[in-house]
Amino acid sequence: MDVGARIAKGWTPRPFTSFILKLHSRCDLACGYCYMYRAADQSWRHRPRAMPRSTVAHAAARVAEHAEAHDLAEVGIVLHGGEPLLAGPDLIACAVRAVREALGPRRRARFAVQTNGMLLDEGFLRLFAELGVTVGVSLDGDAQAHDRHRRRADGRGSHARVAAALDLLRQSPYRHLYGGLLCTVDPRNDPIRVYEGLLRFDPPAIDFLLPHGNWSSPPPGRSPGDARTPYADWLIAVFDRWYAAETRPTGVRRFEEIMHLLLGGAAPAESLGLEPMSCVIVETDGAIEQSDVLKTAYPGAPGTGLNVASASFDDALLLAPIVARQIGPDALAPACRSCELRRVCGGGHYADRYRAGSGFANPSVYCPDLYKLIAHIRRRLAADVARLRRSLRPVAS
Template sequence: MEVTEASPANSADPICRSLLVKLAARCNIACRYCYWFRDEEVYAAPAVMTPEVEAALLDKLEGHIRRHGLSSFSVLFHGGEPLLFGKQRFRGLCAALRELEGALGCRVSLSVTTNGLPLDAEWLELLRRFRVSVGISLDGPAAIHDVNRIDFKGVGTHAAVVRAIKLLQSGGWEPGLLAVCNPSVDPEQTVRHFVEELGIKAFDVLVPDATHEDRPATIAPYYTRLFDLWYGRYAGQDVQIRYLESILRGLLGGRSGSQSIGYGAITAVTLLTDGSLEALDVLRIAGSGSTRSHINLLTHEIQDIQSDPLWREIYEASIQLAPACRACEWKTVCGGGHMASRWSASRRYDNPSVYCDDIKAILKHIWGRIAPDLYIERIEGTHD
């Protein structure tokens, strides 16, 4: 689940319409690929959001919505593992946000991304009561998931995550699943596990986080195979794979609606447990201190994040692509790739994605598959 959709590229002075709220800065498992703990500064923050920051969030959010006349606002609870915030405090925060929604006439969308391990019947009742949508992280069947998503004893967490998914399903929930691509395996194993074994029809398969300082494995064979499986078999079963659908929207001239791929302004705002407001949280992949901000909700307004140098740099980089990207035939479909994948120590974010060649191969393959199936339908009553 992503922080927010990319905004239209021509947005001037964009108003913040969503927050990624870090309820917890710690986790209950130890995923090998986690970007969050690549920045050692996360350990200096409070383990869970302080009561002072929680109060400031409610106060500043109310003022922000009133000041800008917003009709909707999105809050994504995140971590670490956000459910470590605890049931009592979660109940209080959600109740206050729902009261705010009623008082302001502004629709507040609440969602949470969790590894699922803390979920129980009481958590489900809280999520249902406060209308919180749920995204669960699961990389595929045990043989794939348990390679990277392990607990602090090195034991795989697949069985516990599946238990959480089935608990949600038994309560009438349809959780969205978030998988991270493992380029060394056949994606059919993951798709079959999700659709045929777990009965999940909406999920995403995320590109592994990497910068130009890393040496990521090629992802083109994985995603071209994934597309062929989906387009040839699963799309007809109403299965939705967000990354692929985002690409299709871009190829057909629309907005991808995603930060992972597609051209559009990145306006994401992250609230940390100590009140710090930062840019896109995954940018921590660049290392310790890479997202540090002097903007804090205890002393600033939400909209003040736009004066943060990194937030401004990311916003400008998302609409002013690197020279190589501006000359590329796929520029509006790709948009330079995910912002974190553009980082290098020498040029910062003024680069194409580290996966540039892979993305080109993926887009070329998908266009080659769908182009023969496209046609123009004349609508009666329109001019020739």
């Protein structure tokens, strides 16, 4: 890709507005579908377990530099891992305070932590309340569904421990910190039972993730040329239950984003739509990387060759792999560019398009599922719009 030619024609990159700080590169679970430790890229083995404070300082300065250069009033910071709570309260507090200090009084940072919940206790919750950090927790449903994959290294399930953490988080005085639940779909689990298992913890939001894979390393239940749609069928069952509720008990991010896109809006989702990529990762060694889900493609796939110690985030913006994720339909495969749902689907998650030999210029490995799910939601919305129109009386002139 000739980035210079695009700039000459008037294209400008979209600044990063969300920064994921990998405070710890290890985990205290051994999840069966983990893209960090079971994928093609094994760079975690050679990185520091915890981010050194010098790297924290470099990262904070680079975030502030980027915010200043692009006049960003607010940025999002996600504390991630591995399991970020393994970094300990002191390093977490250091990171939050370093970013806020670097940004100064004119710019704001919204902080969130994404945790598996194993270490989440009152001590951490008090710290997050003091620092103003919202908390997202990974939960795959009831005990049976959750413990199918989310197990300790010795094989023991983790649901009971996570449930205890969530019972603390969802009650006063910590309820205001509750960001929501992240659930990875497994079609072998009953969708309604999983949904009800999530609702038990009264989440303000739920995000359903598809297990990451690609054409060369397909996710469970998907293979090249297979027209079955197990993931769409699973998500449609949950959507119909959620959408039909008289009072919806929670937001479901994937469904809401699809609906918003179908109605002509934009959605800053990595797995849907055509909005430019706006998120970047800083690894424990300071490496600036793209989405870590790219680890499922091949060794080094997320890498940029840059490090916060010596490079700015603006330097990353001009790299061809990142430009490819900012130019919308121009980066889609021909089949996606001609698809009626391209504006909503956006080709699916970039990592899920990979095929050895042709790179990322392919439809998503989940293409049949995405098409079926989006088309189903479109039909439900269209039926409701038609009913609303019939119910409206003409206005007398």
